[in-house]
Amino acid sequence: MKTSSIPNHDEVRSYVRERYGAIAEQAGTGCGCSTTGCCGGAETEIPPASYGEKLGYTAADLNAVPAGSDLGLGCGNPVAIASIRSGETVLDLGSGAGFDCFLAARQLAGTGRVIGVDMTPAMITKARANARKGGYQNVEFRLGEIEALPVADASVDLILSNCVINLSPEKPRVLHEAFRVLKPGGRLAIADIVATQPLPAEMKTKLEAIGACVGGATLVSELRALLAAAGFTRIDIALKEPSRALIREWTDDPRAGDFVVSALITAHKD
Numbered sequence: 001m002k003t004s005s006i007p008n009h010d011e012v013r014s015y016v017r018e019r020y021g022a023i024a025e026q027a028g029t030g031c032g033c034s035t036t037g038c039c040g041g042a043e044t045e046i047p048p049a050s051y052g053e054k055l056g057y058t059a060a061d062l063n064a065v066p067a068g069s070d071l072g073l074g075c076g077n078p079v080a081i082a083s084i085r086s087g088e089t090v091l092d093l094g095s096g097a098g099f100d101c102f103l104a105a106r107q108l109a110g111t112g113r114v115i116g117v118d119m120t121p122a123m124i125t126k127a128r129a130n131a132r133k134g135g136y137q138n139v140e141f142r143l144g145e146i147e148a149l150p151v152a153d154a155s156v157d158l159i160l161s162n163c164v165i166n167l168s169p170e171k172p173r174v175l176h177e178a179f180r181v182l183k184p185g186g187r188l189a190i191a192d193i194v195a196t197q198p199l200p201a202e203m204k205t206k207l208e209a210i211g212a213c214v215g216g217a218t219l220v221s222e223l224r225a226l227l228a229a230a231g232f233t234r235i236d237i238a239l240k241e242p243s244r245a246l247i248r249e250w251t252d253d254p255r256a257g258d259f260v261v262s263a264l265i266t267a268h269k270d
Helices: 011-027 048-054 059-066 099-108 120-133 173-183 201-205 207-211 220-230 243-247
Strands: 089-094 113-118 139-143 156-162 180-193 233-240 259-267
Touching: 011 207, 048 059, 048 099, 059 099, 089 099, 089 173, 099 113, 099 120, 099 139, 099 156, 113 120, 120 139, 156 173, 173 180, 173 220, 173 259, 180 220, 201 207, 220 233, 220 259
Parallel strands: 089 113, 089 156, 113 139, 156 180
Antiparallel strands: 180 259, 233 259
8 A cells, every 4th residue: 555645745736726616606705724614625614704893804804805816815914003104015925815915006096006916827817807896006916836936035014915825835945936026124924824743744744734724734833943044033923823713724634723822923134
């Protein structure tokens, strides 16, 4: 019998692209990264607005964006920690249907620009339709991988990302790319899933667990080291312990919340 091993990079990317492409084609919100529900069909007892509020969004945030922008795929609210300033260029890694991009544009109030990058064609199509629906003139969406961003060097003031970097099989490349495109003085404001203890082998090798934002989580100490190696300073990783209850609903393994937790992460390019 074949011994289970961690899927290779192409297997992970293919699975994630197919999974989130299917999500983009489906209606419904508030399922988080559940392996079987609107992110595939899971039944959940969490109403959409309640789920968003549990992640740190306000009712005003949830009502301010075009319908269909919030697919319930986040694990926190990176916009809340971003301190967005007028005229800035903001980049969202793994922008999905555009939810955080539109909230960022709302704070920019017609100034600056917002760029969303996503590797899933169906998500880009959905996000562009949402931008047209909402009349966002300073928001654009680009098809691309966050390991090789279609963005110029030193052109971005702020990078957002929400529960996406954990999905990448090449996190050092993601962080080096983020550092490359940031201007000196630029910063990261990220919500993501991190590991607080080493994951069991069955979580790291199961594609469903990786796609549910659990199996690819990096240990907090390792993430801090990766950010520093990419050149970032003033790194802060704030764990959100209440998120463990939500995470337990994302996979068929109720232990997931024992190993991983949502975190709000900030770092700077000096």
